[in-house]
Amino acid sequence: xxxxxxxxxxxxxxxxxxxxxxxxxxxxxxxxxxxxxxxxxxxxxxxxxxxxxxxxxxxxxxxxxxxxxxxxxxxxxxxxxxxxxxxxxxxxxxxxxxxxxxxxxxxxxxxxxxxxxxxxxxxxxxxxxxxxxxxxxxxxxxxxxxxxxxxxxxxxxxxxxxxxxxxxxxxxxxxxxxxxxxxxxxxxxxxxxxxxxxxxxxxxxxxxxxxxxxxxxxxxxxxxxxxxxxxxxxxxxxxxxxxxxxxxxxxxxxxxxxxxxxxxxxxxxxxxxxxxxxxxxxxxxxxxxxxxxxxxxxxxxxxxxxxxxxxxxxxxxxxxxxxxxxxxxxxxxxxxxxxxxxxxxxxxxxxx
Amino acid sequence: xxxxxxxxxxxxxxxxxxxxxxxxxxxxxxxxxxxxxxxxxxxxxxxxxxxxxxxxxxxxxxxxxxxxxxxxxxxxxxxxxxxxxxxxxxxxxxxxxxxxxxxxxxxxxxxxxxxxxxxxxxxxxxxxxxxxxxxxxxxxxxxxxxxxxxxxxxxxxxxxxxxxxxxxxxxxxxxxxxxxxxxxxxxxxxxxxxxxxxxxxxxxxxxxxxxxxxxxxxxxxxxxxxxxxxxxxxxxxxxxxxxxxxxxxxxxxxxxxxxxxxxxxxxxxxxxxxxxxxxxxxxxxxxxxxxxxxxxxxxxxxxxxxxxxxxxxxxxxxxxxxxxxxxxxxxxxxxxxxxxxxxxxxxxxxxxxxxxxxxxxxxxxxxxxxxxxxxxxxxxxxxxxxxxxxxxx
Numbered sequence: 001x002x003x004x005x006x007x008x009x010x011x012x013x014x015x016x017x018x019x020x021x022x023x024x025x026x027x028x029x030x031x032x033x034x035x036x037x038x039x040x041x042x043x044x045x046x047x048x049x050x051x052x053x054x055x056x057x058x059x060x061x062x063x064x065x066x067x068x069x070x071x072x073x074x075x076x077x078x079x080x081x082x083x084x085x086x087x088x089x090x091x092x093x094x095x096x097x098x099x100x101x102x103x104x105x106x107x108x109x110x111x112x113x114x115x116x117x118x119x120x121x122x123x124x125x126x127x128x129x130x131x132x133x134x135x136x137x138x139x140x141x142x143x144x145x146x147x148x149x150x151x152x153x154x155x156x157x158x159x160x161x162x163x164x165x166x167x168x169x170x171x172x173x174x175x176x177x178x179x180x181x182x183x184x185x186x187x188x189x190x191x192x193x194x195x196x197x198x199x200x201x202x203x204x205x206x207x208x209x210x211x212x213x214x215x216x217x218x219x220x221x222x223x224x225x226x227x228x229x230x231x232x233x234x235x236x237x238x239x240x241x242x243x244x245x246x247x248x249x250x251x252x253x254x255x256x257x258x259x260x261x262x263x264x265x266x267x268x269x270x271x272x273x274x275x276x277x278x279x280x281x282x283x284x285x286x287x288x289x290x291x292x293x294x295x296x297x298x299x300x301x302x303x304x305x306x307x308x309x310x311x312x313x314x315x316x317x318x319x320x321x322x323x324x325x326x327x328x329x330x331x332x333x334x335x336x337x338x339x340x341x342x343x344x345x346x347x348x349x350x351x352x
Numbered sequence: 353x354x355x356x357x358x359x360x361x362x363x364x365x366x367x368x369x370x371x372x373x374x375x376x377x378x379x380x381x382x383x384x385x386x387x388x389x390x391x392x393x394x395x396x397x398x399x400x401x402x403x404x405x406x407x408x409x410x411x412x413x414x415x416x417x418x419x420x421x422x423x424x425x426x427x428x429x430x431x432x433x434x435x436x437x438x439x440x441x442x443x444x445x446x447x448x449x450x451x452x453x454x455x456x457x458x459x460x461x462x463x464x465x466x467x468x469x470x471x472x473x474x475x476x477x478x479x480x481x482x483x484x485x486x487x488x489x490x491x492x493x494x495x496x497x498x499x500x501x502x503x504x505x506x507x508x509x510x511x512x513x514x515x516x517x518x519x520x521x522x523x524x525x526x527x528x529x530x531x532x533x534x535x536x537x538x539x540x541x542x543x544x545x546x547x548x549x550x551x552x553x554x555x556x557x558x559x560x561x562x563x564x565x566x567x568x569x570x571x572x573x574x575x576x577x578x579x580x581x582x583x584x585x586x587x588x589x590x591x592x593x594x595x596x597x598x599x600x601x602x603x604x605x606x607x608x609x610x611x612x613x614x615x616x617x618x619x620x621x622x623x624x625x626x627x628x629x630x631x632x633x634x635x636x637x638x639x640x641x642x643x644x645x646x647x648x649x650x651x652x653x654x655x656x657x658x659x660x661x662x663x664x665x666x667x668x669x670x671x672x673x674x675x676x677x678x679x680x681x682x683x684x685x686x687x688x689x690x691x692x693x694x695x696x697x698x699x700x701x702x703x704x705x706x707x708x709x710x711x712x713x714x715x716x717x718x719x720x721x722x723x724x725x726x727x728x729x730x731x732x733x734x735x736x737x738x739x740x741x742x743x744x745x
Contacts, residue, residue, distance in 0.1 A: 062673075064666075064670060064673075066666050067666060107740070108664070108666075108667050110740060111667060111736070111737050111740030112667050112671050112674075112736075112737070113671075113736075
């Protein structure tokens with residue numbers, strides 16, 4: 001099979017490429033150039049491209065760089081900035097998977113003759129008895145990335161391979177060691193690729209957004225402090241609120257960007273019993289009828305799954321997730337992914 | 353999705369503007385210096401003298417080909433280094449405004465930008481207009497350097513130096529005129545075409561010499577300051593031990609090119625015309641970027657730059673590569689990623705249209721088989737990409 005492996009220059013995609021090549025597939029490595037600005041690995045992430053190319057050379061596979069910087073700006077970076085402008089909490093990695101890796105690149109791969117695209121994500125694609133495929137958690141629970149891949153619908157899953165999903169991270173590194181790959185000991189990438197550790201989120205956004213100071217009020221409306229940038233505040237946050245007396249027990253429970261007001265309260269006030277999701281993506285086998293269904297709901301990349309029921313509404317455009325135990329409030333803009341055991345049923349974005 | 357069938361045929365190489373194979377004359381001249389002969393030309397003994405003789409003879413040959421005196425030739429490590437020495441060296445020796453064309457290679461563009469250079473635009477064919485240059489110079493007093501390339505690396509457009517030089521002399525009489533002739537050197541008689549320039553940059557590997565060696569002509573009286581300091585080689589203008597094999601190869605390639613130039617240019621222009629006519633005939637909505645009307649008198653014989661609607665260069669290059677055809681889109685950055693072209697932007701081509709840019713460049717070793725291969729592969733690749741639909745959701 002002719003397979004394109006998206007090689008980021010990290011150990012996971014290096015091993016993904018190696019496993020496919022060892023299995024006898026016609027493998028081509030492609031490194032996506034997504035971000036043209038500063039990054040922690042140099043401008044245009046040149047050192048990551050170098051690592052990917054050197055691994056490809058060692059494996060004896062062809063390597064190309066495909067440039068999607070315009071699309072990345074338009075589909076990931078600009079929406080990320082806009083979300084902050086209106087007080088939402090975006091997940092740019094999910095949008096990159098949705099619009100870049102598994103749409104733009106997948107379409108080009110298909111156009112130039114690839115039968116499948118592989119990545120180094122820690123997740124599995126399970127074939128069910130009816131022939132449909134669904135996404136499932138990776139073998140390494142601590143490294144599982146199924147949460148950021150829920151945006152893969154049936155059409156994407158049919159063309160995607162996740163060769164390291166059956167391995168633990170230790171096994172991936174051991175495999176890289178065995179093959180003598182230069183990326184064997186490379187640390188996992190952290191955080192958002194287009195934000196440098198030196199500038200940070202605040203530094204990045206302050207160059208693209210006008211940041212506005214905000215009043216901090218308690219639940220009676222009494223002003224208890226002020227902070228510099230309402231656009232940088234997230235529900236659930238407890239640090240950097242400029243509260244006198246080090247009042248640790250107060251969390252952000254509401255952000256009103258238009259009124260430049262941040263509301264704080266106790267941990268209890270963060271608890272919600274339900275959230276409404278839109279921009280839904282469903283697995284092929286997921287029931288979309290309107291009767292409630294029992295699921296596990298995961299609200300962040302490394303959050304614990306919580307028992308909940310989900311009920312589809314508004315003609316399938318929204319879904320209401322009701323937690324069995326009240327859950328700490330999930331910020332608007334975050335994704336909630338719904339599981340049946342290890343299998344991903346679908347997910348969506350928390351609506352305002 | 354059907355699997356592509358890999359082709360075992362030989363490669364069709366259409367990227368001569370990036371680098372062209374070593375000419376046999378250059379190889380023969382270099383071999384003694386890779387195998388037995390060695391020596392630092394700066395020494396005072398027999399081994400050094402032999403190397404010095406080789407450098408001196410090479411300098412004579414280069415001077416003859418470029419129409420300058422031998423002591424006006426400065427050997428460098430690349431065309432980029434020659435361009436940097438010209439731009440930065442003149443600006444350092446005699447500070448003042450720098451004027452360039454908007455379509456210069458990055459080796460001129462970036463050092464010039466660092467000096468806050470002003471740029472004169474080009475017309476839709478990529479040609480600098482004398483009256484526009486005059487207008488810019490007229491409002492830019494005290495210009496120290498004007499740098500206008502002899503021919504463009506992306507689209508192959510030849511600039512009318514013979515018309516532009518008098519404009520520089522009239523409106524900026526104190527300015528030195530530099531021309532980046534890195535692309536032009538393979539095809540034009542620089543002794544004529546660049547006769548009006550005070551500084552001329554060339555690079556050996558573009559005309560059949562080895563990579564890693566170039567030269568800058570610095571005509572007598574031109575103010576210039578060295579950018580590499582050290583042992584004082586090349587009349588103090590370019591310190592560093594001479595690359596003897598490289599310089600010998602550069603001179604031999606330049607001499608061979610000069611001797612064969614007219615026949616070669618005629619033959620390759622014929623191949624290029626055949627390729628252009630074939631491709632624009634076979635591919636709907638594809639046009640010659642710098643010669644939309646099909647008139648190519650202002651183009652280098654080896655370059656065919658196409659704009660192809662409805663495809664992306666990277667996808668097209670991928671299919672060409674898989675089929676054994678080596679081509680290029682525009683300039684690539686250090687990571688290998690494609691960058692937006694400032695040349696096409698200067699020609700007024702919208703960014704969306706430049707997505708399907710393709711440069712096919714022929715050279716001294718190109719054959720009719722290369723042309724046939726592209727005619728065989730490229731239209732099918734374009735059709736394939738145009739028929740592809742996005743992934744369903």
